[in-house]
Amino acid sequence: MTLILPYAREDAGQPPSLFPGYASTVARSPRQPLVKIPHTLTETTGPAGQWENLMGSSLADLTAQHKGTPQGQRIVVSGRVLDENGRPVPNTVMEIWQANAAGRYIHKKDQWDAPLDPNFTGAGRVVTDSEGRYQYVTIRPGAYPWGNHHNAWRPSHIHLSLLGPAFASRIVTQMYFPDDPLIEIDPIANAVPMPYRDRMVSRFDIETTKPNWALGYLFDVVLRGRDATPTEDDHHDD
């Protein structure tokens, strides 16, 4: 018999699927109740450590992908990937994508009239070290308008995607900046109730700020953790 160590469930900081302030959720969220299922081998396994065969190896400098230097404020973002028990998650991938300094995405469907930057794509990824640490270099993305409501603007943010060790630990999030007043009036950030919304706000850090080169920001990502002891099957495991 296979021993299953289930993962913790969502904590109070996870947003609902339906949040009418973010208008697109209204027609894109289920109305039937979710069916709660136990964690099986399907949910407790994942493609850990096989990043080379999937999205690929590290690409940690988003300012060095083209001939020239991108426009904007250069920043160094560093932190750790941990589980909710505080244990580091080593050798795990974090995918990164973002708008440029003017708040424009390289995506063809982004029609906002802000300049594209030929020297900036805005996509990269990092793999954590043995202590769960990561670091990448990029430029600070700009705010941008969107069609959710009159005069709607997204705060500056970096999109982050992590798989972690298991299907159950998968998370996609956005990292925000500490000095941004738009966070308070952004429906996407506010789908996460306070105080948990503030978990997504990075911290300016003078220690990782590089003199005459780049501002440092800290951001830890916390994945769901496993319960300490098996909750099923352990009494009749052979």
Place this chain on the structure above:
Amino acid sequence: MTTEQVNPAPRHDNQDPALFGQTPSQTVGPFFHYGLPWKGGADLVGQSEMGARPELFPEEHYVLNLSPPRGAVSGEVITLEGVVYDADGKPIPDAMIEIWQANAAGRYASPDDNRAEIPLDEGFVGFGRASTDETGLYRFKTVRPGAVPGPGNSLQAPHIAVGVFGRGLIKRLVTRVYFEDASQNAEDPILALVPAERRDTLIARKVGGVWRFDIVLQGERETVFFDV
């Protein structure tokens, strides 16, 4: 003159120990295509470019991976496809589907599946990622998975775990694909938790040689989504 550099006073933010806990989920938004779905992400057995949408950004900005070479994969190669619909029955052209599955022998390519007696296939990871196209269609090429253990002494019918992402989805929706001709479905412990009248939203049907699995986010025939 030197001044000691110290950090500003701590705030209620990501680094505040009092707030420590799971990082909240946020949407992928509409512009993820140059950042997430790599060429070949939806082809788990070959080296095609399935899964990516490189037409949505200039070629010089393609920094994603390319499908690596793969070894021989055992089992039946299948195509799994479907359309993702919203509450109004409109196809969703900016969704992204991820799958996770065992190989044909029923083994997960994961350090957390340590059943060494069941063989792994070199080059078959069992994880895939596909963007939907302008018609809301996603498509994977993979192998039909084997049965895997369930809770207690139960056996789970062959199935593929599915995650749905997209603009308007603040967090991932999780569902499963089962196969209509699998005899094990009747005994599957997860299907048994689903109200009988909704079970068929989890069953892929073979249509013209491909396995069809539409995903309906809301409304009539709303797909069953799981709390995992």
